[in-house]
Amino acid sequence: MDERQQPLVSVIIPAYQAAERIRETLDSVFAQTYPNFEVLLVNDGSPDTEALEQAIRSYGDRLIYIRQENRGPSGARNTAIRTARGKYIACLDSDDIYLPEHLSRLVPLLEEQALDLVYCDSYFMKDGVHVGRSFERQPQSPPVTFEKLLTEECAVTTSAVVASRQAMIDAGLFDERYRRSEDFDLWLRMAFRGAKMDLLRQVGIEHRLLPDGLASDGYLLKQAQIEVYKKVLATLPVSAKQKRLIQELIARVEGLCQMDLVKRYLREGRYPEARVAAGQAAALLQDRKSRRVALAVQIAPWAARRFLSLQEARLARKGRQRAGSSGNLPTKDGIVQL
Numbered sequence: 001m002d003e004r005q006q007p008l009v010s011v012i013i014p015a016y017q018a019a020e021r022i023r024e025t026l027d028s029v030f031a032q033t034y035p036n037f038e039v040l041l042v043n044d045g046s047p048d049t050e051a052l053e054q055a056i057r058s059y060g061d062r063l064i065y066i067r068q069e070n071r072g073p074s075g076a077r078n079t080a081i082r083t084a085r086g087k088y089i090a091c092l093d094s095d096d097i098y099l100p101e102h103l104s105r106l107v108p109l110l111e112e113q114a115l116d117l118v119y120c121d122s123y124f125m126k127d128g129v130h131v132g133r134s135f136e137r138q139p140q141s142p143p144v145t146f147e148k149l150l151t152e153e154c155a156v157t158t159s160a161v162v163a164s165r166q167a168m169i170d171a172g173l174f175d176e177r178y179r180r181s182e183d184f185d186l187w188l189r190m191a192f193r194g195a196k197m198d199l200l201r202q203v204g205i206e207h208r209l210l211p212d213g214l215a216s217d218g219y220l221l222k223q224a225q226i227e228v229y230k231k232v233l234a235t236l237p238v239s240a241k242q243k244r245l246i247q248e249l250i251a252r253v254e255g256l257c258q259m260d261l262v263k264r265y266l267r268e269g270r271y272p273e274a275r276v277a278a279g280q281a282a283a284l285l286q287d288r289k290s291r292r293v294a295l296a297v298q299i300a301p302w303a304a305r306r307f308l309s310l311q312e313a314r315l316a317r318k319g320r321q322r323a324g325s326s327g328n329l330p331t332k333d334g335i336v337q338l
Contacts, residue, residue, distance in 0.1 A: 007111065009037040009103055009162065010086030014076030016044045018094035019051035021208070025094055026059060034103035037090070039063050040080040045070030074174035074182040081165060081173060089165045091183075095208040096159040097125075102204035106162040109200060116195035117144075117163040117187070119156045120204035133203060134160070144197035147242065149188055150229075150249060154197075158183040159205050167195050175231075180224035185231065192236050219260040222253050229253070255284030262297060266308050271301040 011029050029039055041063055081089055109118045122134040134157055141153040148154040171189040174182045229250045258281035265274035274297050282294040296304045
């Protein structure tokens with residue numbers, strides 16, 4: 001199939017404070033072995049606009065560049081999707097990198113299997129070093145269904161997605177109220193409408209782990225996930241079984257949020273608040289681990305604080321050692337598990 005016969009893919013990139021990294025990201029797109037694509041870069045009211053425009057000047061008309069007032073990643077992606085001409089949308093965050101065969105591997109799957117969305121595995125990058133893979137941290141259990149997206153047995157990384165533009169539009173695009181978990185919300189709506197989804201176990205992208213990224217705060221991510229679950233209950237005609245599942249998931253994630261607060265309060269020496277949060281976590285999670293934590297924090301919070309400090313120091317050393325040998329991250333969230 002020659003270039004004219006292969007469907008046009010629109011690679012969409014929201015940019016905010018991205019001037020330092022954008023050239024590497026764009027170069028990875030223009031190095032794709034897939035021949036028929038366009039690239040849309042949306043400057044989402046970034047304060048580094050002058051540096052960003054200087055960085056992208058040499059790409060000329062190879063790049064469709066759009067400026068807008070700040071609307072967050074959802075608003076930037078929606079602007080690009082509405083402007084795009086492609087049959088398929090390939091999402092790419094300005095922090096991330098495509099491997100050369102990314103589009104060449106995913107687009108044929110969409111075409112041959114009549115899929116609406118496909119995603120792949122990704123490398124995690126920290127300080128320029130591979131420190132693990134997405135599917136190692138979060139094993140996938142296909143087929144990709146609405147329920148498995150809810151439970152994260154199938155978990156989609158946005159930059160790893162190539163999807164039907166029309167299917168994204170039909171589902172309502174990204175919800176611009178959200179700056180976290182906005183992708184999770186859209187994939188759920190697409191799946192509920194019957195979108196056909198699948199995954200490719202090969203790695204297609206490199207995802208940079210940045211200390212100030214929107215995904216860097218685990219507590220806020222969990223809060224956003226809860227909001228998405230509540231939105232699903234409020235807006236989609238889910239079955240009674242699906243409703244019970246979502247309610248159970250909300251309780252679980254709320255319990256994990258309380259565990260995050262336990263750690264925060266212990267670090268700050270706020271023992272009364274730590275006791276309350278630990279009790280709430282145990283009540284919500286209903287498992288042995290959370291009950292042990294609640295008991296330890298109730299009886300000897302200073303000892304729990306010391307244990308947490310030692311564990312975090314050990315984790316940091318292990319993370320440095322593994323990064324030096326291109327190993328895997330030691331925990332799912334990069335934080336110590338009480």
